[in-house]
Amino acid sequence: MIAPARPALNPGWILVLPFLLLVGALFIGPIFNVLWISVTDPEPGLGNYTALFTSGSLVKILWTTLRVCVICTVISVILGYCIAYAMVHAAEAKRNKMLSLLLVSFWISVLVRTFSWLMLLGRNGVVNNGLEALGIISAPIGFMRNELGVLIGMVHYMVPYAVLPILASMQSIDGRVVQASRSLGATGAQTFWRVYLPLTRAGVVAAALLVFIINLGFYVIPAVLGGGKVLMVAEYISVQVLVTLQWGTAAMLAALILFGVLALLFLMSRFMKLGTVFGGAKA
Amino acid sequence: MTALGTSGTLHLKSLTKRYGAFTAVDNVDLQIQRGEFLTLLGPSGSGKTTILMMLAGFQDITSGDILLDGRSIVQTPAEKRNFGMVFQGYALFPHMSVRENIAYPLSVRKRPKAEIDARVGEMLELVRLTDFAHRLPNEMSGGQQQRVALARALCFAPPVLLLDEPLGALDKKLRVEVQAQLKDIHQRVGTTFVYVTHDQEEALSMSDRIVILQQGRIEQLGTPSDLYQRPRTAFAASFLGKSNFLHRDGATYALRPEKIDLSPAGKGSNANLVSGTVLSVTYFGSQLKYQIAVPGMEAVEVDVDAWRGGGTMAVGADVDLSWADAAAVRLDE
Incomplete structure (x- = not known):
């Protein structure tokens, strides 16, 4: 941090120091603490990590988490792409209305949304009761308390996160490039696959990363809408910490997610500049 | 003019475009010949770009028709x-x-790879960019990008070929160079060029014919020298080159600054002669540009070739202005 030509400490650091200490004490410290616990509890060594290869239930939980997260990411990004596309091509007044609707759904608490879904799609929810009253179904459809329920809740929560980076990348496209493609004889579909989609790739990657990483840590939605049947990592960690008190396993899983996210970011940075991904637009 | 194939004659019939109450293009009739280099020239808001967008198929027309070789194309989508x-x-x-940019129109038409490679090679040669085939557009200068766009x-x-102010982003020196290249390429490929610009020099130096547009209407149509030598309206006379306006016998005449002879007071010798005093003189290398105050007229501009010598008239000097009868062009009312 100190340049050789200037041995004296830049006084600016004094201003930043309290925040550095705060971040160190309250963020970096606990992370190292978690890493430490994962290799020391209940006994020193990599026992918690090797359990990954021996414990069927751990593998099952990780597999469920991964599967749900990937499916949710794919669906959210596709839906988000369609919504962003509609927004970019709407008139400005309409686009602003769409954006405020999006943000309203963005701001509603995850708890409120989750219980709303239960009331809508539960066994005695509005939809099942309605369909039964109309005689369309004889037994309630199992929307909730399973993986489908978790996916519905998670996708609903994640779509706004997917829309925003994609919207930014679409807005940065020069409309003349699309016109140029048409004037050169490309159909609408060809223009989309060969010009439009590649030019929004940075936005799609950013959206997918964002959604996937947030998904990994989801707790409330799988716990409520999965009804205990869809056990994902976050819920399992909570059980280990609060109920079974196996802190070592919990810390190992937390560390695993942390390293997973870091590895993902590293992998992406090999393919594209992360700055352009999270800036949304290419210069 | 050399034309390839049989296509390329455009006929615009009573072409009109309205946005609500605003008429952007007003009843334009125009025949564009095969292989011609035709320029739509006008200030912004004159409707020139709207006409081009209607030709390209990116704008609907309000009324009228566009015929290509006698067949209407207004229902045909852009692609x-x-x-x-x-x-x-x-x-x-x-x-x-x-390379991929230039190959794009052929690859979306699903042409065989060998044909695409051969054709792209030809195009790269035409615009002299063979060594740049693997560059990305943002790794090239503006002039080079412009040539890629042309080849594509x-x-x-x-x-x-429709061109929408293609030289607008280039600096002045490069623009003159690219004008010559563009003209050369036009002659080699024999395609009909419809060129939109607000730059009168570009229009004069490249076009076979120029259409001067104002407020959505055709102000005047003709070859560059037609329009320059015989403007029919004050707008045409002042938009294409500079003009002085004389009011004689209830009519208005346009008089180009370079067609006026300037001589010391009492030395003028012509039927058309007025006296004035020098307001200012500016040196431009090849020319001296004078502003002359003449009683009862707006300040008159006079261009004198600097090499003719005879010395510079000083500011405040009394001078005679004279011109040949043919130099003053009577304008339509």
Whole structure:
């Protein structure tokens, strides 16, 4: 941090120091603490990590988490792409209305949304009761308390996160490039696959990363809408910490997610500049 | 003019475009010949770009018709018209190399690879960018990008090429160079060029014919020298080159600054002679530009070739202005 030509400490650091200490004490410290616990509890060594290869239930939980997260990411990004596309091509007044609707759904608490879904799609929810009253179904459809329920809740929560980076990348496209493609004889579909989609790739990657990483840590939605049947990592960690008190396993899983996210970011940075991904637009 | 194939004659019939109450293009009738270099010249808001967008198929027409070789194309979508187009700012595909950009119109038509390679090679040679085939557009200068855009638009041998202020982003020196290249390429490929610009020098130096547009109407149509020598309206006379306006016998005449002879007071010798005093003189290398105050007239501009010598008239000097009868062009009311 100190340049050789200037041995004296830049006084600016004094201003930043309290925040550095705060971040160190309250963020970096606990992370190292978690890493430490994962290799020391209940006994020193990599026992918690090797359990990954021996414990069927751990593998099952990780597999469920991964599967749900990937499916949710794919669906959210596709839906988000369609919504962003509609927004970019709407008139400005309409686009602003769409954006405020999006943000309203963005701001509603995850708890409120989750219980709303239960009331809508539960066994005695509005939809099942309605369909039964109309005689369309004889037994309630199992929307909730399973993986489908978790996916519905998670996708609903994640779509706004997917829309925003994609919207930014679409807005940065020069409309003349699309016109140029048409004037050169490309159909609408060809223009989309060969010009439009590649030019929004940075936005799609950013959206997918964002959604996937947030998904990994989801707790409330799988716990409520999965009804205990869809056990994902976050819920399992909570059980280990609060109920079974196996802190070592919990810390190992937390560390695993942390390293997973870091590895993902590293992998992406090999393919594209992360700055352009999270800036949304290419210069 | 050399024309390839049989296509490329455009006929605009009573072409009109309205946006609500505003009429952007007003009843334009125009025949564009095969292989012609035709320029639509006008200030912004004159409707020139709207006409081009209607030709390209990116704008609906309000009324009228566009015929290509006698057949209406107004129902044909942009991608089926087979017109090449060069956009303002080039609109190259930033994620494709120069080669991929130029190959695009052929590859979306699913032509065989050997044909595409051969044709792209020809095009790269035409615009002298063979060594740049693998560059990305943002790794090239503006002038080079402009040539890529041109090669891409010509690659599928369109009967008509539409150009929307393609030189607007280039600096002045480069612009003159590219004008010459563009004219040369036009002559070699024989495609009908429809060129939109607000720059009168570009229009004069490249066009076979120029259409001067104002407020959505055709102000005057003709060859560059027609329009320069015989403008019919005050707008045409002042938009294409500079003009002084004389009011004589209830009519208005346009008089180009370089067609006026300037001599010391009492030395003028012509039927058309007025006296005045020098307001200012500016040296431009090849020319001296004078502003002369003449009683009862707006300040008169006079251009004198600097090499003729005879010395510079000083500011405040009394001078005679004279011109030949043919130099003053009577304008329509």
